[in-house]
Amino acid sequence: LIDTFAALQQESQVSLNAVDSVEGFTADILNGRWDTVMHVVATLSLPGEKLAMLYEQLVLELVETREVDAAKQILRTAEPMLQ
16 A cells, blocks of 8 residues: 555655645745755655746745845756756
8 A cells, every 4th residue: 555655656746745734834935934945845756847946936035135146056056957
């Protein structure tokens, strides 16, 4: 049963029960707590497109707060941004 569950997650590219609190995770995203968000994201199995969209949002928010060097670093080194 566990193998079936893992296979379904892999094939659908959707991880179930991967976040302790969906509400908390959503709040972290909406409040720009990217350190917490990216820590959780590292444990998820997200499709490349979704992961790239998340990194794009992070970069945009960094630019808005004038943290351009950090944004550049992410653009140059984050795996989803290199594809």
